[in-house]
Amino acid sequence: MSSKEPGREAAPEACACREGMFPRQALSRRSLLFAAGSAALPVRTAAADSTGRYEVADDPTKEPGRAIGADGGYGARSQFETAARLVPPGANPYTATSLTPLAALTGNLTPSGLHYERHHAGVPTIDPARHSLVVHGLVDQAKRFTMADIRRMPSVTRKHFIECSGNTASEWARPKGKTVQLTHGLLSTSEWTGVPFSFFARQVGLKAEGAWVLAEGADGAVMTRSIPLDKMMRDALIVYGQNGEAIRPEQGYPLRLVLPGYEGNTHIKWLQSLQVSETPFMSREETSKYTDLMADGRAWQFVFEMDAKSVITFPSGDMRLPGPGFYEIRGLAWSGRGRVTRVEVSVDGGKSWAPAEFEGAPEPICTVRFKLPWTWDGKPAVLTSRCQDETGYIQPTRQSLVAERGLNAYYHYNGVQCWGVGPDGSVANVAA
Amino acid sequence: MSPREAWLTLGLALGACAADAQDFGAPVAPAELARYAAIPPSGVGLPNGRGEVERGRAVYADKCAACHGENLQGVAETGGVALIGGRGTLASAKPLKTVESYWPYATTLFDYVRRAMPMNAPGSLTDDEVYAVSAYILASGHVIAPDAALDENTLPKVEMPNRYGFYRDPRPK
Numbered sequence: 001m002s003s004k005e006p007g008r009e010a011a012p013e014a015c016a017c018r019e020g021m022f023p024r025q026a027l028s029r030r031s032l033l034f035a036a037g038s039a040a041l042p043v044r045t046a047a048a049d050s051t052g053r054y055e056v057a058d059d060p061t062k063e064p065g066r067a068i069g070a071d072g073g074y075g076a077r078s079q080f081e082t083a084a085r086l087v088p089p090g091a092n093p094y095t096a097t098s099l100t101p102l103a104a105l106t107g108n109l110t111p112s113g114l115h116y117e118r119h120h121a122g123v124p125t126i127d128p129a130r131h132s133l134v135v136h137g138l139v140d141q142a143k144r145f146t147m148a149d150i151r152r153m154p155s156v157t158r159k160h161f162i163e164c165s166g167n168t169a170s171e172w173a174r175p176k177g178k179t180v181q182l183t184h185g186l187l188s189t190s191e192w193t194g195v196p197f198s199f200f201a202r203q204v205g206l207k208a209e210g211a212w213v214l215a216e217g218a219d220g221a222v223m224t225r226s227i228p229l230d231k232m233m234r235d236a237l238i239v240y241g242q243n244g245e246a247i248r249p250e251q252g253y254p255l256r257l258v259l260p261g262y263e264g265n266t267h268i269k270w271l272q273s274l275q276v277s278e279t280p281f282m283s284r285e286e287t288s289k290y291t292d293l294m295a296d297g298r299a300w301q302f303v304f305e306m307d308a309k310s311v312i313t314f315p316s317g318d319m320r321l322p323g324p325g326f327y328e329i330r331g332l333a334w335s336g337r338g339r340v341t342r343v344e345v346s347v348d349g350g351k352s353w354a355p356a357e358f359e360g361a362p363e364p365i366c367t368v369r370f371k372l373p374w375t376w377d378g379k380p381a382v383l384t385s386r387c388q389d390e391t392g393y394i395q396p397t398r399q400s401l402v403a404e405r406g407l408n409a410y411y412h413y414n415g416v417q418c419w420g421v422g423p424d425g426s427v428a429n430v431a432a
Numbered sequence: 433m434s435p436r437e438a439w440l441t442l443g444l445a446l447g448a449c450a451a452d453a454q455d456f457g458a459p460v461a462p463a464e465l466a467r468y469a470a471i472p473p474s475g476v477g478l479p480n481g482r483g484e485v486e487r488g489r490a491v492y493a494d495k496c497a498a499c500h501g502e503n504l505q506g507v508a509e510t511g512g513v514a515l516i517g518g519r520g521t522l523a524s525a526k527p528l529k530t531v532e533s534y535w536p537y538a539t540t541l542f543d544y545v546r547r548a549m550p551m552n553a554p555g556s557l558t559d560d561e562v563y564a565v566s567a568y569i570l571a572s573g574h575v576i577a578p579d580a581a582l583d584e585n586t587l588p589k590v591e592m593p594n595r596y597g598f599y600r601d602p603r604p605k
Contacts, residue, residue, distance in 0.1 A: 092511030136465050143457030153456060203456050214470055220554045222547040224470055273468040281472045284544035288535050291598060297523030301598040393604065408527050
């Protein structure tokens with residue numbers, strides 16, 4: 001910075017805006033100045049207690065708040081905010097899930113710390129300096145790419161949802177989950193930054209007979225899924241960024257695969273290997289686990305795309321409306337096959353429908369928030385939503401899904417969700 | 433510089449970028465790739481080794497029974513799933529999906545045990561132990577003979593009961 005800028009020549013050392021260039025020295029100097037000031041003019045200053053909570057001032061306009069930098073340089077949400085991922089009770093905490101609190105979210109993106117989780121052997125701690133991605137198999141030259149290599153490559157940033165294929169599996173037989181977190185919380189949306197797989201393909205050279213790619217994680221499950229090569233070349237991303245910063249450990253730090261629209265488990269976390277092959281490897285996950293058992297005892301395999309789905313997040317299960325009056329019905333809609341083109345909302349259990357308004361233009365293979373103004377008259381109501389995507393597909397009812405697949409499929413449930421509002425304002429998961 | 437010259441210069445610069453794009457990553461020697469070995473149904477990549485059912489019984493008791501149960505029946509408290517049983521249940525109201533009733537390939541069992549089991553020490557079994565415990569599980573499920581042994585030649589030939597129980601996702605309909 002030039003010292004000839006206006007206003008800088010008089011007292012350059014006193015200008016706080018210079019401190020960014022010398023962060024450590026600047027911080028210590030400011031701390032000293034502040035401490036000196038405190039001694040001269042004793043003021044009550046905010047300090048966190050041992051649990052990290054701050055005392056609430058009677059009048060925040062009558063005293064200074066906490067010092068800049070008191071958060072250690074990485075901010076936290078307000079101490080009054082408590083939305084959290086929910087781990088349903090289960091046997092094994094290393095192979096469990098945690099669910100996103102959809103009803104607590106605003107807008108379209110999921111905060112990284114609230115992104116749902118599904119792990120197969122816990123969350124590994126990986127040093128990016130020791131992590132690499134090997135691309136091998138039916139290639140002209142097998143290569144290893146370090147994180148430094150990957151960060152140097154041309155990058156793209158795209159918003160996509162990831163949904164576990166087991167999301168909403170509780171609802172096949174009858175309404176079960178009490179809250180939208182329990183019924184639909186295996187869904188999250190992030191802005192992902194990384195490098196298209198097609199760029200890696202050019203670095204190694206693909207042999208003509210390659211048709212599948214086995215993606216492998218560096219977790220204790222060394223999890224593997226076989227992915228069609230045409231999908232990998234079309235829109236697969238090797239990502240290191242999530243919502244403006246490095247992806248979280250729970251999301252695969254330092255590197256994960258993102259396969260827009262595919263079921264969540266295929267987006268291999270802690271990605272360490274991509275092996276091009278002629279045929280799928282028939283890994284445990286793609287034979288014994290993520291296959292959909294039909295009523296006749298045979299199973300669908302390689303069930304990749306998440307079909308169009310929507311859910312009302314407000315009002316939703318376990319809430320209580322304080323009384324008749326105005327409410328904005330809000331929800332999310334998404335499709336693994338493209339853009340959502342239409343969402344309709346019903347307040348009479350599907351007898352009549354009204355088109356909902358989108359918040360912003362729907363993006364391909366991304367959630368979109370929808371809303372509809374509603375004045376509750378105090379009588380029982382059944383709120384539900386259904387969506388359509390750009391392929392023309394319309395979100396089905398539970399009954400039509402069961403008629404097609406039976407009750408043993410478990411995965412890929414995308415039926416419409418109904419919330420019943422009682423005369424007392426209580427909201428519960430109900431059948432249409 | 434005229435606009436036409438400027439475009440030509442830009443084009444040359446982009447061309448240079450495209451050429452430079454080929455220089456990412458370092459070649460990997462075949463020996464380094466061994467740790468990424470995954471086993472497809474053909475059995476290509478299976479390691480040398482051999483394991484008998486009786487040896488597998490001992491490996492199972494030592495490494496697997498705590499989570500999967502003395503009789504391979506699964507233990508709800510640990511989340512260790514049942515490994516055998518369930519034949520004939522897949523079209524019923526309570527399907528029991530096990531290695532015996534559901535898994536289409538024996539190579540998948542070998543591949544998974546070798547990479548991910550036991551849960552508390554994944555990848556710690558020797559190849560002979562993986563062959564042996566795979567043989568024990570398959571013999572317990574009456575898929576192979578009680579005195580059988582498995583190696584890189586016999587494992588891919590094991591015919592699983594549900595080998596033809598899968599078909600490709602028919603959506604969109």
